Amino acid sequence: MSTTNFILREATPNDLPILLQFEQELIKAERPFDITIREDPVSYYDIGQMIPDEDSYVVVVEHDGKIVASGYAQSRRARHYLDHEYYSYxxxxxxxPEFRGKGLNAKIIQALKDWSAKKGLNEMRLTVYDENGPAIKAYEKVGFKKHIIEMRLE
Incomplete structure (x- = not known):
């Protein structure tokens, strides 16, 4: 499987059905890390609203015409005490699964970094479950560093 067969592009409304499937797969993968996720049906995002939003950038990676990966960046207001007013989330x-380990996450993050820079967003953040070792490793590989741990008490 050659990496030249991968095309990264901005998502369109026509991509919504597959992106909604990806969202459910993501939720399914994260359930073991978070007992507080509600029972189905549940949704993390309003992807349909994010695609045309100028403060969001949703991208997909295609392989032979099939969408195989996704990601987004969104301009968000920072907390009032931080040294930046907005950041890219x-x-x-x-x-x-069959396309993991091929550098697609790095390609997506690079595209999101480029979009963020054009928007003047110099700070980038994301959240990942502490127990999700493979995801943490992938983010660290492209330069992210652990910053804060959120704790909870039931």
Whole structure:
């Protein structure tokens, strides 16, 4: 499987059916890490609203005409005490299992970095479950560093 057969592009409304499937796969994969995720039906994002939103950038990777990976960046207002007013929040990072380990996440993150830079967003953040070792490793590989741990008490 040659990496030249992968095309990264901005998502369109026509991609919504497959992106909604990706969202459900992502939720299914994250359930073991988070007992507080509600029972189905549940949704993380309003992808249909994000695609045309100028403050969001949703991308997909195609292989032979089939969407195999996704991700988004979104401009968000930072907390008032931070040294930046806005930052780029990354999410919806999903790659079909048979396409993992091919550098697609790095390609997506690079595209999201480029979009963020054009928007003047110099700070990028994302959240990942502490127990999700493979995801943490992938993010660290492209330069992310652990920053804060969120804790909970029932």
């Amino acid at each position: 990354l999410g919806f990072m999903f790659t079909l």
